[in-house]
Amino acid sequence: MAASRSDGNFSSRWGLILAALGMAIGAGNIWRFPRVAARNGGGAFLVPWLLFTLLWSVPLLMVEFGLGKATRRGPVGAFASLLGRRFAWMGAFVAACTAFIMFYYSVVTGWSAAYFVRSILDFGTLSGSPRSHWAAVTSGSWEAVVFHGLAAGGSALLLARGAAVAIERVCKVLVPLLVALLAAAVLRGLTLPGGVLGLEFLFHVDWGKLSEGRTWLEALSQSAWSTGAGWGLMLTYGAYSRRDEDVGLNSLVTALGDNSASILAAMATLPAIFALSGSVQEAMAVTGADNTGMAFVWMPRLFARMPGQGAVFAAFFFAALTAASLSSLLAMMEMAAKVLVDLGVPRRKALAGVASATFLFGLPSALSLQVFQNQDWVWGLGLLLSGAFVAFAAARYGAGRFREQWINGPGADWRVGRWFDFVVTVAVPVEFLVLLGWWFHQSVTEYSAGRWWDVTAPYSVATCLAQWGLLIAGLLAANRFLAPRKGAAAGSNGSAGEAP
Amino acid sequence: MSVSAVVTMILVLALTWGAFGVALALAARGERRRGKGAERDDGPTPR
Numbered sequence: 001m002a003a004s005r006s007d008g009n010f011s012s013r014w015g016l017i018l019a020a021l022g023m024a025i026g027a028g029n030i031w032r033f034p035r036v037a038a039r040n041g042g043g044a045f046l047v048p049w050l051l052f053t054l055l056w057s058v059p060l061l062m063v064e065f066g067l068g069k070a071t072r073r074g075p076v077g078a079f080a081s082l083l084g085r086r087f088a089w090m091g092a093f094v095a096a097c098t099a100f101i102m103f104y105y106s107v108v109t110g111w112s113a114a115y116f117v118r119s120i121l122d123f124g125t126l127s128g129s130p131r132s133h134w135a136a137v138t139s140g141s142w143e144a145v146v147f148h149g150l151a152a153g154g155s156a157l158l159l160a161r162g163a164a165v166a167i168e169r170v171c172k173v174l175v176p177l178l179v180a181l182l183a184a185a186v187l188r189g190l191t192l193p194g195g196v197l198g199l200e201f202l203f204h205v206d207w208g209k210l211s212e213g214r215t216w217l218e219a220l221s222q223s224a225w226s227t228g229a230g231w232g233l234m235l236t237y238g239a240y241s242r243r244d245e246d247v248g249l250n251s252l253v254t255a256l257g258d259n260s261a262s263i264l265a266a267m268a269t270l271p272a273i274f275a276l277s278g279s280v281q282e283a284m285a286v287t288g289a290d291n292t293g294m295a296f297v298w299m300p301r302l303f304a305r306m307p308g309q310g311a312v313f314a315a316f317f318f319a320a321l322t323a324a325s326l327s328s329l330l331a332m333m334e335m336a337a338k339v340l341v342d343l344g345v346p347r348r349k350a351l352a353g354v355a356s357a358t359f360l361f362g363l364p365s366a367l368s369l370q371v372f373q374n375q376d377w378v379w380g381l382g383l384l385l386s387g388a389f390v391a392f393a394a395a396r397y398g399a400g401r402f403r404e405q406w407i408n409g410p411g412a413d414w415r416v417g418r419w420f421d422f423v424v425t426v427a428v429p430v431e432f433l434v435l436l437g438w439w440f441h442q443s444v445t446e447y448s449a450g451r452w453w454d455v456t457a458p459y460s461v462a463t464c465l466a467q468w469g470l471l472i473a474g475l476l477a478a479n480r481f482l483a484p485r486k487g488a489a490a491g492s493n494g495s496a497g498e499a500p
Numbered sequence: 501m502s503v504s505a506v507v508t509m510i511l512v513l514a515l516t517w518g519a520f521g522v523a524l525a526l527a528a529r530g531e532r533r534r535g536k537g538a539e540r541d542d543g544p545t546p547r
Contacts, residue, residue: 413530
């Protein structure tokens with residue numbers, strides 16, 4: 001039976017799935033996946049990428065969803081309910097890590113929206129000298145601040161109309177819109193002369209790349225960051241799900257939907273890049289740029305080469321980027337608000353607080369690209385630790401027990417087997433250690449060579465450890481105040497939490 | 501496009517969009533089953 005709209009839960013399974021897809025599909029599907037896939041062996045890269053969907057993303061999404069469904073609380077309350085109050089700090093780290101990402105993600109959403117507006121009203125400025133325009137936007141411009149404020153404030157206003165109900169309503173528009181925009185871009189890109197070269201670049205198979213550790217680590221990183229596993233977002237949506245909602249199949253649908261969107265985005269962007277680049281070398285330079293460089297510098301430059309159509313194509317691209325970012329930002333803001341609501345803060349005040357904090361703490365990233373890059377580095381890697389904490393929660397409770405109680409319980413359409421126990425107790429911890437070690441190695445040898453110990457260097461190991469350390473120390477000190485008191489309402493859906 | 505790239509594209513699309521479609525179909529089947537169960541639960545109980 002579908003839950004009624006008045007209780008704050010998702011109205012149906014389809015509403016939940018659309019919201020989960022909106023959460024998972026973000027800017028990374030559009031500006032990261034196509035570049036990383038194409039540069040790491042094309043078709044060969046997709047093998048480990050698909051494998052890690054099952055060895056990281058799906059099991060962690062299941063744990064999160066099961067935790068939320070069981071406890072009806074956000075990450076802090078869920079960890080405290082499942083493992084005891086002394087583990088509340090661990091759930092708080094998951095929530096805080098995502099909140100730190102939310103601060104600068106609002107800036108990304110603002111940039112995308114600003115570029116969308118400029119594509120329509122003032123494409124000449126955007127395409128005339130994209131690099132200097134991007135430099136101006138990211139060095140203290142009013143435009144970045146205003147659109148960042150609009151993204152944070154607008155998201156809070158959308159969420160004020162109800163938790164799951166509002167997210168569901170917005171995602172029913174944003175997700176189909178995003179798919180339609182990307183599908184249109186695929187068709188247009190492939191009909192441009194030379195566009196098919198982009199598909200060749202994406203799907204060529206360089207099997208030799210499979211023998212390189214980097215390919216596997218890039219694939220794992222992409223899967224870990226893209227699906228939203230370990231962010232505490234699926235956990236929050238689980239708290240708004242029906243009590244007899246399926247966990248395993250819905251988690252699988254979310255991860256596969258995210259993968260499908262990544263492939264669609266790659267089929268939309270790479271043909272356009274190859275068709276509009278002057279040479280293969282230039283196309284390689286575009287895919288070799290970083291996320292923001294590709295989206296905000298290279299793409300406007302390429303669109304300018306389409307006489308009469310550049311503004312339209314640019315508007316499509318930035319509309320898709322805005323839709324993808326906004327649907328993920330909504331999930332992050334809802335997660336943060338849910339943590340406060342669990343502590344007894346009224347929902348509207350919680351949303352106002354989250355929006356204000358997002359605007360204030362996102363300002364440094366809006367005003368300085370270096371701060372943005374530092375925060376993206378620190379909290380992007382922090383998500384790996386969050387994922388490990390989520391796996392730890394299930395492992396400590398007993399992976400098999402968790403699986404039988406909260407994944408294969410009432411309403412399960414897919415009975416998950418023992419492979420899940422192995423993944424959360426062995427595979428995820430190993431993947432976490434290897435991945436973190438590799439990224440730190442990259443910092444020492446490449447990103448912050450010679451300055452890895454310097455806390456002020458944007459991509460150093462030291463800045464990462466220092467910021468994580470400060471956060472964990474603060475959370476441990478405040479642990480007794482973090483967990484919702486016994487008997488406190490579990491959230492805006494008004495249902496009491498179950499102590500598993 | 502080379503033959504190997506076309507074959508890879510078909511395989512990848514089957515493993516992403518195809519798998520996504522199958523998972524959605526299974527979810528729809530689960531919902532139909534759940535709906536039938538709810539109808540039975542809601543029906544008059546013979547005494």
